[in-house]
Amino acid sequence: xxxxxxxxxxxxxxxxxxxxxxxxxxxxxxxxxxxxxxxxxxxxxxxxxxxxxxxxxxxxxxxxxxxxxxxxxxxxxxxxxxxxxxxxxxxxxxxxxxxxxxxxxxxxxxxxxxxxxxxxxxxxxxxxxxxxxxxxxxxxxxxxxxxxxxxxxxxxxxxxxxxxxxxxxxxxxxxxxxxxxxxxxxxxxxxx
Numbered sequence: 001x002x003x004x005x006x007x008x009x010x011x012x013x014x015x016x017x018x019x020x021x022x023x024x025x026x027x028x029x030x031x032x033x034x035x036x037x038x039x040x041x042x043x044x045x046x047x048x049x050x051x052x053x054x055x056x057x058x059x060x061x062x063x064x065x066x067x068x069x070x071x072x073x074x075x076x077x078x079x080x081x082x083x084x085x086x087x088x089x090x091x092x093x094x095x096x097x098x099x100x101x102x103x104x105x106x107x108x109x110x111x112x113x114x115x116x117x118x119x120x121x122x123x124x125x126x127x128x129x130x131x132x133x134x135x136x137x138x139x140x141x142x143x144x145x146x147x148x149x150x151x152x153x154x155x156x157x158x159x160x161x162x163x164x165x166x167x168x169x170x171x172x173x174x175x176x177x178x179x180x181x182x183x184x185x186x187x188x189x190x191x192x
Contacts, residue, residue: 005038010049033095048073078134091125
């Protein structure tokens with residue numbers, strides 16, 4: 001199954017105080033951690049929301065929509081006409097993402113997006129999205145929607161807490177690290 005790993009890296013990183021792509025854990029950048037997990041299952045890795053190269057990875061800028069975040073990343077990817085069947089979406093600030101979880105999301109992705117649900121919330125920055133629906137992401141972004149409204153429109157397969165716990169997932173794959181304190185706490189909880 002041909003897969004592209006989309007690292008969503010737009011935004012200003014104001015709470016972190018510097019570019020999240022360059023924040024390090026154990027001497028490795030966030031982008032390196034995320035890319036390593038994605039590389040286990042993805043044939044190609046793209047960093048969305050950037051025009052300059054990030055650590056040597058292919059980049060695509062966000063489209064000219066008012067929408068930002070993961071929906072903008074999917075819309076930007078749609079403009080590149082990817083040949084991959086599945087897009088794995090991971091945020092740049094999720095360095096503890098597990099390759100095993102990504103592989104299982106990919107394996108369950110057919111005609112609908114596959115997204116974990118944690119505490120009643122869809123974790124849209126750690127999901128598998130069928131590349132055949134990228135046009136719908138562009139339409140939703142152009143209409144000022146969000147990834148959540150897109151999933152309401154096209155439908156999705158929700159991975160319940162019971163299911164992802166059976167995968168060995170504990171929520172670390174979609175844990176966003178927005179501040180230096182978040183980084184320190186996550187290292188305490190998950191180690192490196």
